[in-house]
Amino acid sequence: MSEKIGKYRDSLKIIEIHYVGILTEIAGYGLWSVGRYPPPDSNILDEVTMKPAFKPGSALFSSGPTKKFTGWTVSHLADVSNGRSHRAAAPKAKLQNAIERMSAMLQLPADYRMGIVPGSDTGAVEMAMWSVLGARGVDVLAWESFGKTWVADATKQLQLTDMRIFEADWGHLPDLSQTDKDRDILFTWNGTTSGVKVPNADWIADDRTGLTIADATSSCFAMDMDWSKIDIATFSWQKSLGGEAAHGVIILSPRAVERLESYTPPWPLPKIFQLTKGGKLIEGIFKGETINTPSLLCVEDLLAALDWADELGGLPALIARSEENLQVVADWVEHTPWVSFLAKDPATISNTSICLSITDPQVQTLDASAQSIFAKKMVKLLADEEVAFDIGAYRTAPAGLRLWGGPTVDSDDIAALLPWLDWAFEEVAAETKF
Numbered sequence: 475m476s477e478k479i480g481k482y483r484d485s486l487k488i489i490e491i492h493y494v495g496i497l498t499e500i501a502g503y504g505l506w507s508v509g510r511y512p513p514p515d516s517n518i519l520d521e522v523t524m525k526p527a528f529k530p531g532s533a534l535f536s537s538g539p540t541k542k543f544t545g546w547t548v549s550h551l552a553d554v555s556n557g558r559s560h561r562a563a564a565p566k567a568k569l570q571n572a573i574e575r576m577s578a579m580l581q582l583p584a585d586y587r588m589g590i591v592p593g594s595d596t597g598a599v600e601m602a603m604w605s606v607l608g609a610r611g612v613d614v615l616a617w618e619s620f621g622k623t624w625v626a627d628a629t630k631q632l633q634l635t636d637m638r639i640f641e642a643d644w645g646h647l648p649d650l651s652q653t654d655k656d657r658d659i660l661f662t663w664n665g666t667t668s669g670v671k672v673p674n675a676d677w678i679a680d681d682r683t684g685l686t687i688a689d690a691t692s693s694c695f696a697m698d699m700d701w702s703k704i705d706i707a708t709f710s711w712q713k714s715l716g717g718e719a720a721h722g723v724i725i726l727s728p729r730a731v732e733r734l735e736s737y738t739p740p741w742p743l744p745k746i747f748q749l750t751k752g753g754k755l756i757e758g759i760f761k762g763e764t765i766n767t768p769s770l771l772c773v774e775d776l777l778a779a780l781d782w783a784d785e786l787g788g789l790p791a792l793i794a795r796s797e798e799n800l801q802v803v804a805d806w807v808e809h810t811p812w813v814s815f816l817a818k819d820p821a822t823i824s825n826t827s828i829c830l831s832i833t834d835p836q837v838q839t840l841d842a843s844a845q846s847i848f849a850k851k852m853v854k855l856l857a858d859e860e861v862a863f864d865i866g867a868y869r870t871a872p873a874g875l876r877l878w879g880g881p882t883v884d885s886d887d888i889a890a891l892l893p894w895l896d897w898a899f900e901e902v903a904a905e906t907k908f
């Protein structure tokens with residue numbers, strides 16, 4: 475029996491760490507020796523050391539652009555009005571239809587407005603910042619890369635003077651209760667680069683006088699959003715809907731519109747940021763009359779994603795799919811000693827951008843650069859095997875992995891990927907000098 479173990483140890487690259495565990499599992503090995511895979515009574519050995527036999531149906535786990543819904547083909551774009559003006563009746567009707575369907579799916583209150591704007595989510599966030607900030611003091615919250623970008627915009631570009639910045643380290647949220655309801659509050663609902671989301675909107679006052687501005691690009695269509703607490707939200711289709719980038723979406727509450735119509739910022743506004751004319755909201759923007767020329771191909775693609783989402787059951791089904799994806803990962807993290815969520819508080823773990831840290835004690839003895847090399851080797855190995863693409867941590871985030879778990883990703887694919895992560899970890903650990 476010990477000879478067999480030795481054989482496995484050679485051919486499957488079992489590393490020392492697991493050898494002790496293997497000895498306790500010896501009784502299950504008779505089946506292995508005659509080549510059955512997967513063994514009917516799985517044990518630690520097959521789960522963590524053997525190259526998995528099954529690949530995910532899709533290896534697309536990028537956090538943006540994200541995977542398209544299963545079943546998507548270019549034939550979904552066949553109806554596009556190629557070569558037509560976006561102001562012509564049919565294309566404009568599609569833009570308006572897209573707005574109406576997204577608003578309905580997100581369950582926006584009837585008096586909220588939605589517009590399609592240039593520059594993807596960044597364009598929408600900056601349009602909001604440039605248009606409404608400066609009217610009163612603002613609290614800017616940041617706990618990962620994009621939030622920090624909005625802090626930089628507020629300080630270096632807009633050079634706001636009455637500003638408080640609440641920042642937190644990777645994996646944490648700042649103290650949300652420090653925000654002031656009578657100031658504007660700018661925050662990121664889901665920090666895509668750290669996988670930390672706000673757990674809810676309870677910290678936002680109903681009787682606030684300031685505006686809340688939420689970069690919600692990786693939360694819309696995947697998380698419950700309490701619209702009564704949000705005055706301006708932004709997103710891009712390239713996240714939870716698996717759509718194309720380039721266009722952003724801005725959502726305005728009546729109080730946001732009031733601000734836009736009553737406040738003129740002291741800085742110049744480029745045309746693509748202008749939501750008002752002569753002190754009045756440009757209503758056409760919210761009916762499909764985009765500020766500049768949109769891509770009708772992108773809109774067609776969006777409509778296909780909305781058809782898919784409708785067929786599934788709309789927002790609750792989208793959220794459920796994403797939560798299921800996180801659950802599959804969470805169950806695995808719980809019994810996998812080498813990995814943890816980057817998010818420290820379980821209530822803040824993102825169900826879309828699922829960020830993982832390699833917390834294996836030996837890997838933790840490496841310096842930051844060696845940890846990053848370790849994670850990158852895993853990422854490359856998995857891409858080479860064509861089981862997962864683009865799952866490295868964001869370039870400025872701590873070393874680790876990031877899996878997109880938004881609604882377009884199938885939980886079966888995540889489940890099929892997890893043994894590959896174990897395998898890749900062990901492969902890289904075996905060749906690393908600790």
Ligand SMILES: Cc1ncc(COP(=O)(O)O)c(C=O)c1O
Nearest residue numbers: 538594595596620666689691710
């Ligand atoms: C939270 C957040 N904000 C902004 C952006 C930028 O989005 P876009 O490239 O669509 O402008 C991203 C992209 O990942 C994001 O995750």
